[in-house]
Amino acid sequence: MSDEHTVKSFDGEINRLNDVIIEMASLTKEQVRDAVTVVVKRDSELAGEIIEKDPAINNLELESHELTMRLLALRQPVAIDLRNIVVSIKISSDLERIGDYAANVAKRALVLNQLPPVKQARTIKNMGRVTYDLLKDVIDAYEHQDVKKALDVWHRDEEVDDMYTSIFRELLTYMMEDTHNITACTHLLFIARNLERIGDHATNIAEDIHFMIKGKPPTGRRPMGDVDGEFDIFDH
Amino acid sequence: MSDEHTVKSFDGEINRLNDVIIEMASLTKEQVRDAVTVVVKRDSELAGEIIEKDPAINNLELESHELTMRLLALRQPVAIDLRNIVVSIKISSDLERIGDYAANVAKRALVLNQLPPVKQARTIKNMGRVTYDLLKDVIDAYEHQDVKKALDVWHRDEEVDDMYTSIFRELLTYMMEDTHNITACTHLLFIARNLERIGDHATNIAEDIHFMIKGKPPTGRRPMGDVDGEFDIFDH
Numbered sequence: 001m002s003d004e005h006t007v008k009s010f011d012g013e014i015n016r017l018n019d020v021i022i023e024m025a026s027l028t029k030e031q032v033r034d035a036v037t038v039v040v041k042r043d044s045e046l047a048g049e050i051i052e053k054d055p056a057i058n059n060l061e062l063e064s065h066e067l068t069m070r071l072l073a074l075r076q077p078v079a080i081d082l083r084n085i086v087v088s089i090k091i092s093s094d095l096e097r098i099g100d101y102a103a104n105v106a107k108r109a110l111v112l113n114q115l116p117p118v119k120q121a122r123t124i125k126n127m128g129r130v131t132y133d134l135l136k137d138v139i140d141a142y143e144h145q146d147v148k149k150a151l152d153v154w155h156r157d158e159e160v161d162d163m164y165t166s167i168f169r170e171l172l173t174y175m176m177e178d179t180h181n182i183t184a185c186t187h188l189l190f191i192a193r194n195l196e197r198i199g200d201h202a203t204n205i206a207e208d209i210h211f212m213i214k215g216k217p218p219t220g221r222r223p224m225g226d227v228d229g230e231f232d233i234f235d236h
Numbered sequence: 237m238s239d240e241h242t243v244k245s246f247d248g249e250i251n252r253l254n255d256v257i258i259e260m261a262s263l264t265k266e267q268v269r270d271a272v273t274v275v276v277k278r279d280s281e282l283a284g285e286i287i288e289k290d291p292a293i294n295n296l297e298l299e300s301h302e303l304t305m306r307l308l309a310l311r312q313p314v315a316i317d318l319r320n321i322v323v324s325i326k327i328s329s330d331l332e333r334i335g336d337y338a339a340n341v342a343k344r345a346l347v348l349n350q351l352p353p354v355k356q357a358r359t360i361k362n363m364g365r366v367t368y369d370l371l372k373d374v375i376d377a378y379e380h381q382d383v384k385k386a387l388d389v390w391h392r393d394e395e396v397d398d399m400y401t402s403i404f405r406e407l408l409t410y411m412m413e414d415t416h417n418i419t420a421c422t423h424l425l426f427i428a429r430n431l432e433r434i435g436d437h438a439t440n441i442a443e444d445i446h447f448m449i450k451g452k453p454p455t456g457r458r459p460m461g462d463v464d465g466e467f468d469i470f471d472h
Contacts, residue, residue, distance in 0.1 A: 072318055189422065
């Protein structure tokens with residue numbers, strides 16, 4: 001009986017940890033979606049809401065961290081349970097960082113909304129949608145322990161990188177054409193960079209899911225943290 | 237005897253983990269120092285060396301990760317040992333990311349070296365020195381389990397943020413004065429941002445050291461992930 005009680009209680013705690021991660025993931029996903037909307041629709045009110053909600057994600061990270069420490073100290077987990085717990089430390093840290101990027105996009109959008117509109121804000125929309133889809137899919141993969149879906153995200157990150165390179169060039173050209181665009185385009189450049197970084201963190205989460213389920217990281221091409229297209233010299 | 241053997245072997249493994257973290261930290265510190273030199277001295281050869289060395293940091297992260305999993309699975313550590321092991325997962329991830337930022341600075345420096353010099357590259361030097369000192373001090377704090385030194389780093393990160401705000405404004409102004417500077421100044425902006433992010437990661441490590449030793453995160457002002465000065469509107 002005592003053993004059974006222990007097992008049940010362990011399952012309860014590990015489920016609670018997974019619930020916290022999923023709650024964190026849902027909130028982070030909404031923040032990313034809203035951050036892109038803020039840029040495209042110049043919605044300062046929504047930007048304010050994103051900035052206000054960011055601490056909730058940080059608090060969930062602390063909660064997941066406490067649960068993790070408790071599970072490791074009292075439960076001596078092994079095999080997939082241990083990997084699940086360790087991976088949750090890394091995933092919660094990735095989600096917290098994605099939340100920071102979303103809040104940073106919102107803050108930059110508040111600056112953009114005080115400046116005349118620049119057409120390039122529209123090109124952020126597509127990149128935002130692709131990045132959001134990556135994040136959504138990797139969260140689904142975590143929730144359903146779907147290693148195939150996680151690997152798919154791992155490979156698709158390249159699409160975000162290509163979009164980033166294209167936006168980077170477009171924004172630089174636009175700045176060169178008219179110096180009045182420099183402040184706005186600089187913030188858009190950083191917004192695009194934030195989205196590209198969100199894609200990288202989604203890729204990290206995909207790797208962690210693979211490790212959790214398979215006990216080893218994915219093999220093959222390891223996606224780069226840098227976008228090489230950004231380092232080409234082009235006409236200026 | 238068997239117990240003593242187990243204890244010795246546990247100490248050996250935890251020391252090995254700490255050694256890997258310290259090796260990783262030393263290499264990362266060198267990479268940051270060299271990355272700043274590359275920008276200031278326009279040294280493309282050194283930039284190439286930094287880019288080549290980056291995978292060694294990633295490999296050390298994998299090694300520390302394997303040691304961590306092994307210690308958790310076989311040793312059932314508690315209290316400070318458990319915190320030490322969990323914190324090493326986070327610190328190795330921060331160091332790996334700092335290494336990525338250093339490599340990114342080196343790649344941008346290679347672009348800068350193909351363009352006419354801009355004087356703002358010099359202002360990166362001071363920011364680079366302050367960032368390097370933060371990193372050096374937090375690594376010392378880890379090596380000597382010095383919570384006071386870690387807290388000092390935690391507070392000093394603001395200095396890096398202030399320098400970033402100042403460089404951000406200076407670079408924007410310079411771009412507006414002469415559109416020929418736009419490509420170079422954009423890369424310098426991202427280089428400054430990378431240094432600011434390295435400071436943030438040093439701050440994360442300081443928090444982790446505090447948690448490892450004291451069993452709780454530091455209290456008081458929690459340094460922000462964003463630099464507010466960047467979001468002011470100024471003349472353009």
